[in-house]
Amino acid sequence: MTIQSDAAIGLRAAGALALRAGRGIRWYMRNLMGDSAYETYLAHHRRRHPDEKPMTEREFWRDRMDEQDRNPGARCC
Amino acid sequence: MSSPSSRRPANTAGGAPTVDEPELIQDPDLPPVALREEQHDKAGRWTWPKIVLWVAIALLGGIAWTMLAIVRGETVNAIWFVFAAVCTYLIGYRFYSKVIERFITRPDDRRATPAEVKQDGKDYVPTDRRVLYGHHFAAIAGAGPLVGPVLAAQMGYLPGTIWIIVGVVLAGAVQDYLVLFFSMRRGGRTIGQMARQELGKIGGTAAIIAALLIMIIIVAILALVVVNALGESPWGVFSVGMTIPIALFMGVYLRFLRPGKVTEVSIIGFVLLMAAIIGGGWVSNTEWGQALFHLDTTTIAWGIIIYGFIAAILPVWLLLAPRDYLSTFMKIGVIVMLAGAIVLVRPEISVPALTVFGENGLGPVFSGALFPFLFVTIACGALSGFHALIASGTTPKLIEKERQTRFIGYGGMLMESFVAIMALVAAISIDQGIYFAMNSPAALTGGTVEGAVAFVNSLGLTGVNLTPEMLTGTAADVGEESIVSRTGGAPTLALGLAHIMQQALGGQALMAFWYHFAIMFEALFILTAVDAGTRVARFMLQDTIGAWFPKFRDVSWRPGVWITTAIMVAGWGYILILGVTDPLGGINTFFPLFGIANQLLAAIALAVVLAIVAKRGKSYVKWLWIVALPLAFTAVITITASLYKIFSPVPQIGYWANHFKYRAAQEAGDTSLGEPATVEAVIRNTAVQGTLSIIFVVLAIVVMIMAVIVAIKALRRGGGENTEDAAVVSRRYAPAGFLPTSDERELEKQWEPIVNEELRANAHRKGH
Numbered sequence: 072m073t074i075q076s077d078a079a080i081g082l083r084a085a086g087a088l089a090l091r092a093g094r095g096i097r098w099y100m101r102n103l104m105g106d107s108a109y110e111t112y113l114a115h116h117r118r119r120h121p122d123e124k125p126m127t128e129r130e131f132w133r134d135r136m137d138e139q140d141r142n143p144g145a146r147c148c
Numbered sequence: 149m150s151s152p153s154s155r156r157p158a159n160t161a162g163g164a165p166t167v168d169e170p171e172l173i174q175d176p177d178l179p180p181v182a183l184r185e186e187q188h189d190k191a192g193r194w195t196w197p198k199i200v201l202w203v204a205i206a207l208l209g210g211i212a213w214t215m216l217a218i219v220r221g222e223t224v225n226a227i228w229f230v231f232a233a234v235c236t237y238l239i240g241y242r243f244y245s246k247v248i249e250r251f252i253t254r255p256d257d258r259r260a261t262p263a264e265v266k267q268d269g270k271d272y273v274p275t276d277r278r279v280l281y282g283h284h285f286a287a288i289a290g291a292g293p294l295v296g297p298v299l300a301a302q303m304g305y306l307p308g309t310i311w312i313i314v315g316v317v318l319a320g321a322v323q324d325y326l327v328l329f330f331s332m333r334r335g336g337r338t339i340g341q342m343a344r345q346e347l348g349k350i351g352g353t354a355a356i357i358a359a360l361l362i363m364i365i366i367v368a369i370l371a372l373v374v375v376n377a378l379g380e381s382p383w384g385v386f387s388v389g390m391t392i393p394i395a396l397f398m399g400v401y402l403r404f405l406r407p408g409k410v411t412e413v414s415i416i417g418f419v420l421l422m423a424a425i426i427g428g429g430w431v432s433n434t435e436w437g438q439a440l441f442h443l444d445t446t447t448i449a450w451g452i453i454i455y456g457f458i459a460a461i462l463p464v465w466l467l468l469a470p471r472d473y474l475s476t477f478m479k480i481g482v483i484v485m486l487a488g489a490i491v492l493v494r495p496e497i498s499v500p501a502l503t504v505f506g507e508n509g510l511g512p513v514f515s516g517a518l519f520p521f522l523f524v525t526i527a528c529g530a531l532s533g534f535h536a537l538i539a540s541g542t543t544p545k546l547i548e549k550e551r552q553t554r555f556i557g558y559g560g561m562l563m564e565s566f567v568a569i570m571a572l573v574a575a576i577s578i579d580q581g582i583y584f585a586m587n588s589p590a591a592l593t594g595g596t597v598e599g600a601v602a603f604v605n606s607l608g609l610t611g612v613n614l615t616p617e618m619l620t621g622t623a624a625d626v627g628e629e630s631i632v633s634r635t636g637g638a639p640t641l642a643l644g645l646a647h648i649m650q651q652a653l654g655g656q657a658l659m660a661f662w663y664h665f666a667i668m669f670e671a672l673f674i675l676t677a678v679d680a681g682t683r684v685a686r687f688m689l690q691d692t693i694g695a696w697f698p699k700f701r702d703v704s705w706r707p708g709v710w711i712t713t714a715i716m717v718a719g720w721g722y723i724l725i726l727g728v729t730d731p732l733g734g735i736n737t738f739f740p741l742f743g744i745a746n747q748l749l750a751a752i753a754l755a756v757v758l759a760i761v762a763k764r765g766k767s768y769v770k771w772l773w774i775v776a777l778p779l780a781f782t783a784v785i786t787i788t789a790s791l792y793k794i795f796s797p798v799p800q801i802g803y804w805a806n807h808f809k810y811r812a813a814q815e816a817g818d819t820s821l822g823e824p825a826t827v828e829a830v831i832r833n834t835a836v837q838g839t840l841s842i843i844f845v846v847l848a849i850v851v852m853i854m855a856v857i858v859a860i861k862a863l864r865r866g867g868g869e870n871t872e873d874a875a876v877v878s879r880r881y882a883p884a885g886f887l888p889t890s891d892e893r894e895l896e897k898q899w900e901p902i903v904n905e906e907l908r909a910n911a912h913r914k915g916h
Contacts, residue, residue: 102279103286103480104410104473114910115269132407135270136465141703143464143683145537146472146676148292148366148528148746 108135172258172877179898181878182257187891192246202242209235216501217306223496224305226573230490233313233569237562240317245558248322251771252761253329255550260878262335263546272336274548277555278886283546284560286476287538288324289483290673292528292746293568295373295637298575298644299739300525301583302513303506305499305576307522312572315523315530316565319778323750325557326757326775327536332544332553333872339540339753340688343851345871346759351854355752358847359537360688362745364716365840366534367681368723369742370674371456375448375728376636376735377667382441383432383627385448387664388671389441390424391471392455398470414477417470421478425664429627449728452678453721459675460682460713468679475676478669486570486645489652495577498611512588512607513635514736515800516792520785524743529568531782533749535561537684551884559886574644575637581605581614582622582631586640589733590633600632627660635735642666678720685716726833731826737803737833740793741840747786748848754779755855762859763868772859783852790845794838803838807831 101107109128116125126134174181183191212231215224249255266272275283300308331337337345340359344352378384398417406412431437443451459467505511506518514525528534539557547553575583584607585593585600593600597616604614623631626646631639646662654661687703689712694701700708727734758775761768796802799809810830813821821827862868881899883892 099279099282100411102276103282104414104476106408106410106412109408111273112269115267115273117910118906119267119269129407132402133465136403136463136469138270139464139469143680143687144287144542145363145534145684146673146680147288147290147532147534147538148370148677 172256172875174258174877175879178879178902179881180895181881183891183895191889191891202239205235205238209239216309220306220501223498224501225494226490226497226577227494229305229309229569229573230487232309233566236313236317237566240321241559241562244317245321245325245554247771248325248558248774249551249554252326252768252774253553255329255553257549257551257881257884258878259550260876260880261332261547261550262544262873263548264878264880265873265876266335266545272545274880274882275546277548277552277882277884280543280546280548280552281556281560281886282480284538284543284556285563286479287542288532288535288560289479289564289567290528290677291370291373291638291670292532292534293564294571294641294670294673296526296528296743297568297572298637298640299513299587299735300522301499301572301575302503302511302587303518303522304502305497305572306501307506307518308526308572309569311522311526312530312565312568315526316561319750319781320529320531320535320565321558321561322774322778323531323533323754323757324535324539324561325554326761327753328539328544328547328557329550329553330757330760331540332547332550335873336542336545337540339536339756342540342760342871343752343756346756346763347851347854347858351851351858354847354850354854355756356688356692358752358844358851359749360685360692361840361843361847362533362749363681363685363688364719365723365741365745367456367678367685368720368727369738370681371449371452371678371720371724372727372734372738373636373638374671374674375445375452375724376634377638377642377671378443378448379445379634380442380630381432381628381667382437382443383428383660383664384667384671385441385443386431386437387421387424387428387668388675390427391421391474391668391672391675392467394420394424395467395471395474398474399466402470403465410473413470414473417474418477421474421668425661425668428664429660432627445728446725449721449724453717453724455675456678456682456721457713457717459679460686460717461709468676468683471672471676471679475669475672478672482669483567483570486574486648487566489648490570490573493648493651495573495648495651497573497576499576499580499583500610503609509798510800512584512592512603512736514739516740516789520789520792521740521743523782523785524740524747524789526568527743527746527750529565529571531747531750531778532564533746533751533753536749536753548880548882549878549884552882555885571641571644574648575640576644578640578644578647579614579618580609581612582618582643583640584609584612585614585619586631586634586643587637588633589635589736591731591733593633595630595633597630597632625656625659626663628663635733637735638667638670641670682713682716682720685719686712689716723836726836729829730833731822731829732806732833737837740789741837741844744786744789744793744841745844747782748844751779751782751786751848752851754782755852759855759858759862760871762862763870765867769863779852783848786848787845790841793841794845803834803841807834807838810834 109131112131113125208231212228212235215228216232263272263274267274297308297312327339331342334342340356343355347355378388394417398413401413431441509515509517514521543556547556581604584604588603593603597619600619601614601616604612619631623629626643642663645666646659649662650656650659686709690700690703690708693712699705700712702708727738730737754775758779761772761775792801793803797805799806810821810827814827814831881895883896888896
């Protein structure tokens with residue numbers, strides 16, 4: 072019995088660890104690649120300009136890309 | 149708050165008068181926004197476990213260096229390269245970068261960063277340090293650190309290894325860190341703007357012209373690397389060509405179908421990319437595939453020029469942005485994979501530590517002796533001036549806390565150096581005879597297997613015994629017609645990578661896949677750099693022409709965009725065509741220009757930093773050598789290399805010596821050097837190369853002289869004008885390094901309720 076429950080606890084701990092690692096990787100990739108950019112903007116907008124209407128997700132990405140057209144950034148060799 | 153130019157010693161909490169900046173009183177209702185001085189001291193205190201750990205790291209590094217530099221048996225295991233690099237980086241990061249932090253940058257976490265002050269949710273966003281590290285690394289690392297070390301391997305493995313590892317600790321990472329920090333203190337100003345501000349009109353203008361020319365030459369040489377990798381390779385042309393429709397598809401997907409789903413579209417793109425590589429193998433075996441995609445280098449060069457122009461005037465969302473996502477995705481993945489494979493496979497290296505070419509300077513891959521040409525051939529990976537453009541543009545606007553600049557700036561560059569070491573290991577893990585057959589220009593090998601075998605065996609290198617079967621067998625393994633004279637470094641690296649990867653995964657059967665996988669990701673980085681570089685250069689040109697014709701500054705005025713893009717593309721396209729058609733080989737004659745240009749940019753960036761540090765005040769004088777050392781070194785190597793290229797009487801080394809040799813032959817009607825057309829091409833190319841060398845070195849000397857004058861003036865006055873933005877009190881906290889210390893973790897906990905409250909408030913507002 073105890074062995075079994077130990078195994079169960081171990082398994083659950085490993086599962087929790089894997090879940091945490093998975094969440095961590097997902098969080099990292101989303102932030103690194105820029106998936107979370109709109110959320111960041113929205114949070115900022117709500118905090119600083121609560122009375123103005125924020126851009127929609129589509130508008131936000133258009134604006135972001137057009138901004139890169141106006142202000143190109145270098146990529147390294 | 150006092151004005152930014154006032155300088156008086158602050159009464160810091162710990163009583164150590166090291167920081168001379170306006171007093172900042174933080175909001176008493178918030179938890180501390182910075183650790184106290186004594187907490188920093190506590191974190192730096194030595195405990196037994198720490199001493200044991202660092203002694204162990206030092207010992208392991210010492211053993212690794214001994215194996216590489218002193219023991220040098222018949223073969224040396226690649227794992228020693230990894231240990232030598234990682235241990236040295238750790239020591240450099242833990243000790244040297246801390247010295248720089250303590251005495252040069254002197255960050256103050258009580259001070260808000262531009263990301264916090266100018267926060268707009270788009271350009272200025274306080275970003276998690278670990279995410280920003282990845283961002284910054286993806287922006288600085290490209291094909292450069294993959295190519296330079298491969299070419300430098302002709303001098304043996306040791307010189308390149310020492311320069312990459314020691315150079316990054318004392319020069320490259322120092323430059324990146326300092327430029328990042330000082331740009332951050334100036335609201336994210338670019339290196340050009342800082343040059344104008346710190347060095348005055350002459351120095352600033354010279355710096356900007358130099359940056360523009362350097363951009364052109366760098367784009368040209370990178371494009372040359374791609375062209376050489378794809379020439380006569382239908383598989384490569386097909387799979388790299390497919391990246392264009394894949395990127396277009398991704399762009400449309402993100403714009404119209406699912407905006408913002410970047411990771412999702414990158415995974416789709418990645419799968420398509422793999423399909424393109426596998427499909428390339430099949431296509432290259434069909435008749436129509438051969439007919440369509442078997443192209444010579446001149447055709448490919450024209451293709452890239454046309455592509456470069458169109459890509460640079462298309463909107464960013466359609467081509468550049470999606471390919472950028474793809475390239476970031478690949479970059480991180482490939483580097484993790486390669487590091488894993490090297491540790492797993494641990495190849496034995498039979499290349500000698502030193503070859504004769506370091507001494508006599510007559511190597512076939514590129515000409516010039518170890519000093520100074522090794523140091524300009526390996527630019528990226530040890531010291532890359534181009535990084536000053538990145539470290540002063542986007543990254544400083546995203547930094548959350550001042551103390552994080554050490555991890556991101558210094559630490560980011562260490563990672564790039566590690567990439568260079570892995571590229572070196574991959575290149576030297578292949579047979580030395582094959583290495584020289586691949587990297588010697590067709591002018592020497594005749595481009596044939598027999599010619600290559602005869603030439604390489606005539607070099608008289610010990611342990612080299614090349615047979616025709618080795619060359620044809622390897623070519624068949626990687627699915628190419630021939631591997632003779634595939635110069636430029638990319639094919640060699642691809643072969644090395646394929647060689648290592650197939651031992652880890654898939655075996656011989658997957659060799660061709662890995663080879664084209666490597667070619668593909670190098671091409672991906674380079675095409676992104678070509679596109680982005682053309683845009684940045686166009687932007688600079690628009691700004692410059694705008695001084696006389698203000699309409700050009702309007703970036704939405706299409707004719708202005710087209711004209712300036714065309715000028716820039718013509719600039720690098722011309723050099724690219726010269727390189728492709730160069731009778732002497734192309735890479736071996738043009739690559740030194742690339743390295744010199746990149747290192748001169750580093751010299752310019754370090755000169756600007758020198759002026760800034762000298763102006764900071766008396767207490768910095770004693771530590772000015774930290775900047776002066778890499779500046780003096782890069783000044784000496786680039787100026788010496790330029791002088792060799794301009795004045796050396798040896799035709800293989802001096803551009804003008806070769807120019808006049810061919811010119812004399814032309815006048816005498818002597819055809820022993822080649823056909824009249826060939827002779828003419830050499831005369832023209834050497835004139836272009838020689839002129840560029842002169843312009844580069846003159847501009848860089850002007851900038852350096854101006855910087856030294858400014859610095860000496862500031863030293864005499866005991867300081868100078870402070871050009872930093874006004875200090876604002878910070879209202880947030882985050883740890884400085886990758887892993888928080890115990891005090892940092894504790895402080896983070898104190899902030900948790902506030903951060904959570906903000907999140908909750910946000911979620912609440914979202915509901916409305």
